[in-house]
Amino acid sequence: MEDLERLREELTSAVAGTADTQALEELRVSALGKKGQITGLMKGLGGMDPDERKAMGQALNALKAEVADAIEARKAALEDVELDAGLETDRIDVTLPVRPEMQGRIHPISQTIDEIVAVLGEMGFNIAEGPDIEDDWHNFTALNIPPDHPARQEHDTFYLPGEQDGERMVLRTHTSPVQIRSMQNGDPPFRLIVPGRTYRCDYDATHSPMFHQVEGLAVDKTTHMGNLKGCLIEFCRAFFDVDDLPVRFRASYFPFTEPSAEVDIGCTREGGAFRIGHGDDWLEILGCGMVNPKVLENCGVDPTEYQGFAFGMGVERLAMLKYGIPDLRTFYETDLRWLKHYGFRALDVPSMVGGLNR
């Protein structure tokens, strides 16, 4: 019995001293397993006389139960500690960058086009494209700009040498010829936007011989000036991310729209700082109007049945205004430091849900 008491103390202090669940399991096997100490003692019961066997049996059973309980309790405690340690070492710092800093940047022109497309795409416009090298008819005549029209001079056109099918070829001076091509090649209704390169012989801080426009065209049976205004007011506010941005339609003239308007947005220039939004000043940002019935006719669309609106905007100008880029020529200088400063991360894809820029 004294031996038993010593064994009890030995085992319970050994249980309390185990460092991990594996050591505890080894201890359990050596005490309670088939060849364990307590099991061995129990096997010895058979050789005892009845009284001794009874007393010893009860004592051994009590010891066995006590040791088993102690092992269970220790196991639960060790498992908790091990789980906490595991969680600590497996911890992920979600604020770490996924990869090292990316070197490449999205050019502000690409970003701005993506933003314009995100806003207008959401409204149901589809993307259309056309060639950079146009014939005189698509670039001018079909858009109601006949050969001797004064508007031709304003376009500072790059003419290409020679002719094709009796037509003079030009680098398109605007994206409007894609209105013509799209209407000729499809059936109304039309709802399209045309991002693309355009060319005019002009070069200074706000003009480049190659620049970008986004054209818009909506033609249906009941499309009216209210649709034009609603669409463009909504566009300006979403693009510049100013909910109450003042938008003004100022009467203007384009041969291919009637009536025509230029769109101004509110801004301030207080204390030399330029800001888009409520203010005492206006800034012109795009041209628009109701498609001239003659243009519809030139494309085989019946103007007694269909009417529509069109608009055109300069991408560089919008990018300069939105991102505070002072000189248009820097867009094309391929200066990596400039791109790093004004460029966008490849994964910051603009959308109306995720935001236009972050």
Ligand code: PHE
């Ligand atoms: N094509 C015009 C320009 O380049 C813009 C415009 C497009 C105006 C469509 C009205 C309608 O200035």
